[in-house]
Amino acid sequence: MPHVVTQACCGDASCVYACPVNCIHPTPEEPGFGTSEMLYIDPSTCVDCGACVSACPVSAIVPGHRLPDEQARFADINAAHFDGPAADAVRFPVDTAQRLPLAPISKPRQLSVDAPLSVGIVGSGPSAMYAADELLRHPQVSVTIYERLDRPFGLARFGVAPDHLATRSVMRLFDDIAREPRCDIRLNVAVGADVTLDALQRRHQAVIWAGGAPTDRRxxxxxxxxxxxxxxxxxxxxxxxxxxxxxxxxxxxxxxxxxxxxxxxxxxxxxxxxxxxxxxxxxxxxxxxxxxxxxxxxxxxxxxxxxxxxxxxxxxxxxxxxxxxxxxxxxxxxxxxxxxxxxxxxxxxxxxxxxxxxxxxxxxxxxxxxxxxxxxxxxxxxxxxxxxxxxxxxxxxxxxxxxxxxxxxxxxxxxxxxxxxxxxxRGVAIAGLPFDDVRGVIPHDAGRVVDDGVPRPGMYVTGWIKRGPSGFIGTNKTDSAETVASLLRDHESGKLAATSDALSPLG
Ligand SMILES: Cc1cc2nc3c(=O)[nH]c(=O)nc-3n(C[C@H](O)[C@H](O)[C@H](O)COP(=O)(O)OP(=O)(O)OC[C@H]3O[C@@H](n4cnc5c(N)ncnc54)[C@H](O)[C@@H]3O)c2cc1C
Ligand SMILES: NC(=O)c1ccc[n+]([C@@H]2O[C@H](COP(=O)([O-])OP(=O)(O)OC[C@H]3O[C@@H](n4cnc5c(N)ncnc54)[C@H](OP(=O)(O)O)[C@@H]3O)[C@@H](O)[C@H]2O)c1
Ligand code: SF4
Ligand code: SF4
Incomplete structure (x- = not known):
């Protein structure tokens, strides 16, 4: 019996790249990926190899013959997705010569410059962790994550329901990313209160704001x-x-x-x-x-x-x-x-x-x-x-x-x-950054923060504060991949200034 994607799917697409026969859709390259409520396995082409099971960070994929009763309906839900004409799929091979990101999404590429790059990330929610993972593919890059709370991972810890244990297990993946030697995570540091954004920009060549949308709509x-x-x-x-x-x-x-x-x-x-x-x-x-x-x-x-x-x-x-x-x-x-x-x-x-x-x-x-x-x-x-x-x-x-x-x-x-x-x-305005008060987001162009349409050098944004409060944990992976791609292109084209303050204490 073919494998089946079930409830905990958070849409990060890791399974897509693990599948040898390209039977999991929509892929990030296909229309509909951004709005799909989950990913689906085509039962007519799945060869039951099990590769997707270990790729999934939240144990959402189950062999069909082991589906428990309460998940039985997902077999039909997966199959129904392929009843209509399925979009053609494109699958990028992964180049294993470089460090693979723990949450793979697209073909890694080598940076064209060897100069070291120091990036500060504000927040440690899913968008921050996926951005860090993307950046750390490159040995030249080091990342410091600043989190205002005493425990990391944002809504993956403080939002996902306590009985959704499979979904919450995505924090194991984030732990692995945080343990990478070039990743430094600093808890109890509220940027804007304990340390200024200016200080961060002096310390790092690039800063990514990944602070989420912390309030509710009224x-x-x-x-x-x-x-x-x-x-x-x-x-x-x-x-x-x-x-x-x-x-x-x-x-x-x-x-x-x-x-x-x-x-x-x-x-x-x-x-x-x-x-x-x-x-x-x-x-x-x-x-x-x-x-x-x-x-x-x-x-x-x-x-x-x-x-x-x-x-x-x-x-x-x-x-x-x-x-x-x-x-x-x-x-x-x-x-x-x-x-x-x-x-x-x-x-x-x-x-x-x-x-x-x-x-x-x-x-x-x-x-x-x-x-x-x-x-x-x-x-x-x-x-x-x-x-x-x-x-x-x-x-x-x-x-x-x-x-x-x-x-x-x-x-x-x-x-x-x-x-x-x-x-x-709803996102809240951040001192020193532009803000779209209607949508509650920081305006951006492919992740570059923009003031009246002009990119602000070295300043980037990702996650809910970039696109608004919608989407699943995995949605932040493609979102952060876009932001990191812009950042790395700016680094390669020499647009990121050298740090002036790398060794001084933050203040
Ligand atoms: C209640 C709830 C339940 C959800 N359940 C699921 C689910 O079951 N499955 C699923 O796929 N998706 C779920 N989601 C969606 C998912 O949680 C979001 O897509 C995701 O967390 C957004 O990531 P983010 O990094 O943009 O923001 P967040 O997760 O909010 O992370 C932002 C982080 O930035 C920190 N921060 C903010 N400001 C500062 C500052 N000035 N200085 C330092 N740190 C700062 C915050 O403390 C926080 O840790 C849920 C969302 C909510 C609200
Ligand atoms: N398990 C999971 O995967 C999971 C769990 C939790 C959250 N999330 C994700 O996190 C995101 C946020 O979820 P959410 O539930 O906070 O938001 P949401 O999906 O945007 O739902 C908001 C709800 O509020 C209603 N609403 C808005 N304004 C209203 C008003 N003035 N009066 C009455 N109703 C009003 C909306 O109705 P209308 O549709 O009519 O506007 C809608 O029903 C979503 O993308 C969600 O999928 C995922
Ligand atoms: S079991 Fe193998 S063939 Fe089937 S969806 Fe998973 S990776 Fe693809
Ligand atoms: S959570 Fe990710 S790896 Fe798991 S089924 Fe969904 S898209 Fe695939």
């Missing part, structure tokens, strides 16, 4: 700042022990919590709030959060999507990971619309709708449940006499002719004392 409705409304950023930080949020007091006394937004973060939050604490005890969840969850009264989490099921922001692998693992998920069939509304062109959305329809037809299970609700937009937070949240008023919605979400005129109030906004993350 919900602009009445009473959105009332006690009882929390951002997913804070809740995720709380259950993952992020130093900024570990001490949060989360009110778990209500029987119902409401999550606004239905992206993958919303599913993570809903799953953790309804999970059996005994099953969480064997995960990496913060002990403080676990203790609080043991006394939680929550027995329903309502996840609100402002558009219909076909536009749900969660991905198919995460949906399957939720509904096929015994989590009690309920959906009102009326929320899914009529069969005619469900006609869609792309295979992933079609599969998502099939799974949702199947769940809507299931009898409700026992124990705490997650209700996926669609066509509901939040319009106001209701407060009790004590000023604390007592409910959420929502408008029923439809998609208008222009494609915009519009209210139908029907509204509904949901009783709750805990509302979680999970409507996406």
């Amino acid at each position: 919900l602009d409705i009445e009473n959105a700042d009332a006690p009882g409304v929390l951002s997913a950023t804070a809740l995720v930080g709380w259950y993952n022990g992020h130093p900024d949020h570990a001490d949060l007091d989360v009110d778990l006394s209500s029987r119902r919590a409401v999550v606004i937004g239905n992206g993958n973060v919303a599913l993570d939050v809903a799953r953790i709030l309804t999970a059996d604490p005994a099953s969480l005890a064997v995960t990496t969840i913060s002990r403080r959060a676990l203790a609080a969850l043991r006394h939680s009264a929550i027995d329903e989490v309502v996840v609100l999507g402002r558009r219909g099921a076909a536009h749900a922001a969660f991905t198919l692998p995460e949906l399957v990971g939720l509904v096929d693992t015994g989590v009690n998920v309920v959906i009102d069939p009326a929320d899914l619309g009529s069969a005619a509304d469900l006609v869609v062109d792309d295979a992933t959305t079609r599969a998502k709708l099939e799974v949702l329809a199947e769940v809507a037809g299931r009898p409700p299970g026992d124990g705490p449940r997650i209700r996926l609700a669609f066509h509901r937009s939040p319009s106001a937070v209701r407060l009790g006499p004590d000023g604390h949240v007592s409910g959420l008023v929502t408008d029923h919605t439809r998609i208008g002719d222009s494609g915009a979400v519009e209210p139908t005129g029907v509204s509904e109030s949901i009783d709750t004392s805990l509302i979680l906004t999970s409507i996406g993350y």
Whole structure:
């Protein structure tokens, strides 16, 4: 039986380069790679050699005959990707004469100059670690990573859900990169506070900003700042022990919590709030959060999507990971619309709708449940006499002719004392760097930071603060490869100044 890509796939494409028969798609060179929710193995060409299994940093590839029941659906999901015309694939051979990056992505090339190059990277999340890995292919390059927290790897540690142990194992790969002798990682150094960006630029010929998008988007409705409304950023930080949020007091006394937004973060939050604490005890969840969850009264989490099921922001692998693992998920069939509304062109959305329809037809299970609700937009937070949240008023919605979400005129109030906004993350402006306030990103040209269209010498950007808060861990690999390619081209063409301060202390 052919091998199968399963839920934990984070899209880094390492398997693509390991496969001898080029049966894993889309490859980074094919259209659709940047938007694909996972990679897929073509069952008709896979020769079952197993090479991809060891290449995958998160153990997402399983031989077909060993697929556990809860992942059985992924065999069909992989096969369905190849039902239509598959794009032609291009596969670059890897030149083993040089140090191979631990997370290979494209053909390594030799630098045309021998001069040493010192690069500073701000942040140690996935984008920083993939950038370091790309740079360290070249023996002339040394890298210093500056991380403001006491532990490295950004959202791979403080974002990925504690029960997603396979995904979290990507940190082993990052550990290997950090252990490279030419890689120096400095924790508890906040650039801009403990050390200035200017000082970094004097110390290194090039600096890459990889600080991520650390805040949440704000919900602009009445009473959105009332006690009882929390951002997913804070809740995720709380259950993952992020130093900024570990001490949060989360009110778990209500029987119902409401999550606004239905992206993958919303599913993570809903799953953790309804999970059996005994099953969480064997995960990496913060002990403080676990203790609080043991006394939680929550027995329903309502996840609100402002558009219909076909536009749900969660991905198919995460949906399957939720509904096929015994989590009690309920959906009102009326929320899914009529069969005619469900006609869609792309295979992933079609599969998502099939799974949702199947769940809507299931009898409700026992124990705490997650209700996926669609066509509901939040319009106001209701407060009790004590000023604390007592409910959420929502408008029923439809998609208008222009494609915009519009209210139908029907509204509904949901009783709750805990509302979680999970409507996406946002980058923040960094002193001394240009900022696109609309998109919340640092403007760039192929990773070179630009001021009014003019590249700023020696300054680069990668990850969520470059492209916005979307994509999986592996998406940052191709993103960082682009930034590093620009940086190395500038080095080769003599555009990077010599360091003036290499040996002086930072300040
Ligand atoms: C809640 C959540 C769960 C997720 N789960 C998954 C998942 O299961 N699978 C998946 O594939 N993807 C997941 N993702 C997406 C993935 O985590 C991101 O694509 C990825 O982390 C973005 O990488 P980054 O390096 O740009 O940012 P980050 O991971 O945010 O890293 C930025 C780093 O920079 C540091 N930093 C910031 N400012 C400074 C400064 N001034 N000085 C020094 N250091 C600084 C931060 O402390 C942080 O360590 C999840 C995202 C979130 C929000
Ligand atoms: N396991 C994983 O692979 C994993 C886990 C977690 C996160 N991630 C990735 O990390 C990224 C961020 O995830 P995310 O869940 O934070 O963001 P997201 O996928 O962008 O989802 C944001 C959600 O908020 C909704 N929303 C936005 N503004 C709203 C408003 N004003 N009112 C009501 N709803 C609103 C959006 O609805 P509309 O669609 O209508 O705008 C959408 O449902 C994603 O790329 C995600 O895939 C991956
Ligand atoms: S098992 Fe071998 S042939 Fe099949 S996808 Fe993996 S590497 Fe390719
Ligand atoms: S995580 Fe990477 S190596 Fe693993 S299946 Fe997905 S794309 Fe392939």
